[in-house]
Amino acid sequence: MAGANTTPPGGHAIVYDAFMWPFERAALGAWRRRLAARARGRVLEVGAGTGSQLRWYPDGAEVTALEPDPGMAARARRAAARAAVPVTVVDGVAERLPFAAASFEAAVTSFSFCTVADPAAALGELRRVLIPGGRLLMLEHVHLRWQPGRRLQSWAAPAWAAVAGGCRLDRDTVRFVREAGFSVLRERSHVLGWIVEIEARSPVGLRPPPISG
Numbered sequence: 001m002a003g004a005n006t007t008p009p010g011g012h013a014i015v016y017d018a019f020m021w022p023f024e025r026a027a028l029g030a031w032r033r034r035l036a037a038r039a040r041g042r043v044l045e046v047g048a049g050t051g052s053q054l055r056w057y058p059d060g061a062e063v064t065a066l067e068p069d070p071g072m073a074a075r076a077r078r079a080a081a082r083a084a085v086p087v088t089v090v091d092g093v094a095e096r097l098p099f100a101a102a103s104f105e106a107a108v109t110s111f112s113f114c115t116v117a118d119p120a121a122a123l124g125e126l127r128r129v130l131i132p133g134g135r136l137l138m139l140e141h142v143h144l145r146w147q148p149g150r151r152l153q154s155w156a157a158p159a160w161a162a163v164a165g166g167c168r169l170d171r172d173t174v175r176f177v178r179e180a181g182f183s184v185l186r187e188r189s190h191v192l193g194w195i196v197e198i199e200a201r202s203p204v205g206l207r208p209p210p211i212s213g
């Protein structure tokens with residue numbers, strides 16, 4: 001299975017927060033807050049990184065934060081201790097979620113689906129662990145629809161992935177979400193469509209798709 005061994009290389013944890021700080025201040029913090037505000041009940045966050053999203057969850061959320069990189073997870077645990085809601089940080093990859101079916105009311109991802117090795121498998125897993133009609137909330141950078149930019153991203157993607165822990169600039173995440181059977185309820189674009197906020201719902205009344213591998 002493509003996603004069987006997808007633990008990303010470590011080493012980015014030390015510089016990640018410093019790199020992101022100006023973007024968090026400029027706009028990301030507001031977008032994260034809006035995303036997290038829609039997450040209620042048992043929430044799974046996938047690819048929690050250093051825990052930048054954890055401070056924004058509202059009362060009533062009970063968060064399980066999945067993170068495979070030990071350096072990132074150590075920082076996420078510190079952020080979890082400061083969060084306003086209960087957060088448990090667990091090891092694991094999106095392509096093989098260590099949870100029973102229908103365990104969560106909501107799933108959240110932020111800038112992790114660019115790095116997940118097998119997005120189709122990961123979305124199949126998210127569909128499995130969400131309750132029917134569960135919410136999928138994503139804040140992700142994606143492959144532009146605007147052709148000159150899209151071509152530039154395609155060209156730069158391999159080199160960027162090599163230096164940025166496997167992060168792909170050419171991910172059509174919204175298409176993957178639809179292909180996995182989710183209904184996209186809301187899609188809000190920023191920076192000429194480079195960053196999208198997605199709200200989707202898992203299907204109601206259908207069996208989850210089989211997991212490959």
Ligand SMILES: C[S@@+](CC[C@H](N)C(=O)[O-])C[C@H]1O[C@@H](n2cnc3c(N)ncnc32)[C@H](O)[C@@H]1O
Pocket residue numbers: 006007008046047048049050051052053066067068069072092093094095109110111112115116117
């Ligand atoms: C760019 S960071 C984003 C971190 C955080 N969500 C944020 O918004 O700042 C991407 C994260 O995805 C994690 N990741 C990479 N591959 C993954 C996988 N297959 N399953 C789950 N998480 C993964 C990485 O370890 C990393 O922490």
